[in-house]
Amino acid sequence: MADLWIEWSHITKKYNSHKGSNSLKEKKSILGLLDFSATVRAGVTVILGPEGAGKSTLLRLTAATMLPDDGRITYGSREGGRFIWSRGSVVASDSTSLSDWRDKIAYLPTVPALRYDETVEETLLYYAQLRRVASPRKHAAECIARWGLAGWRKTPVSKLIGPVLKRYFLAECFVKSPNILLLDEPTRGLDPIGKQILWQEITRQPKDQIVLISTNNLAFAECADDLILLENGSCRRLGRRKYLTASVKEGTVEGWYKAMQTFSGLKIQEN
Numbered sequence: 001m002a003d004l005w006i007e008w009s010h011i012t013k014k015y016n017s018h019k020g021s022n023s024l025k026e027k028k029s030i031l032g033l034l035d036f037s038a039t040v041r042a043g044v045t046v047i048l049g050p051e052g053a054g055k056s057t058l059l060r061l062t063a064a065t066m067l068p069d070d071g072r073i074t075y076g077s078r079e080g081g082r083f084i085w086s087r088g089s090v091v092a093s094d095s096t097s098l099s100d101w102r103d104k105i106a107y108l109p110t111v112p113a114l115r116y117d118e119t120v121e122e123t124l125l126y127y128a129q130l131r132r133v134a135s136p137r138k139h140a141a142e143c144i145a146r147w148g149l150a151g152w153r154k155t156p157v158s159k160l161i162g163p164v165l166k167r168y169f170l171a172e173c174f175v176k177s178p179n180i181l182l183l184d185e186p187t188r189g190l191d192p193i194g195k196q197i198l199w200q201e202i203t204r205q206p207k208d209q210i211v212l213i214s215t216n217n218l219a220f221a222e223c224a225d226d227l228i229l230l231e232n233g234s235c236r237r238l239g240r241r242k243y244l245t246a247s248v249k250e251g252t253v254e255g256w257y258k259a260m261q262t263f264s265g266l267k268i269q270e271n
């Protein structure tokens, strides 16, 4: 898909939290995103920000697993039309539907919910077939090999644990060959080899794909073409990584993030 983009326009999302005992429950509103506006184009964009800044909220909304309270999200491409939706209503669409766009998205939440009794090989083949990739059997087998999952090929997914399970979930996202790949904290719980594979896989993705990654791992954020800095639910900075990092003497994402921190007291916990 050529010239793909996502535009978030004045997105606000609040969560309701109920505190106290059942009879005296106090309803409290917690800010997820506040008037968030930004646009990303094809390439790898890493979302940074302190704990609770709204990184996961942004990915959830973009994956359309949750509705914003306000604002609109536009998914667009030169050939594939345009799709704009806001609070669950379609504002404008060029012959595409939300489910058409969702089919183009693979999303890895921080805590994936689905666990299958089918084997690693069966599920990855199923997803390759579902996405109608060319030669699905070969595609799934290559994915298994690349993610170092050959030893678990015949293992039911429900029996995987730890870093191997994380590698499987990542392989599942990549096997779908999506146009839009959304990864929430992909390095969390991953072993060093898994991190290396992930880096290779991200950097070898087609350049017309949008890859959005939320991470607290500043070394890993060096894989980005663009960086978004979120603070208190809003976009504080968005720009090319190489220009942003060139503005600090270290020339690294970590150096740039620390420089931003000195102005606002941002704190990040690496994993």
Ligand SMILES: Nc1ncnc2c1ncn2[C@@H]1O[C@H](COP(=O)(O)OP(=O)(O)OP(=O)(O)O)[C@@H](O)[C@H]1O
Pocket: 015, 016, 017, 030, 031, 032, 049, 050, 051, 052, 053, 054, 055, 056, 057, 058, 216
């Ligand atoms: N399901 C939920 N119910 C209530 N509050 C929530 C929920 N999900 C997120 N929040 C709150 O919304 C705010 C933004 O959370 P979010 O998870 O989007 O931030 P984050 O930047 O991803 O943080 P982290 O780096 O800790 O994952 C936080 O204050 C969080 O506690």
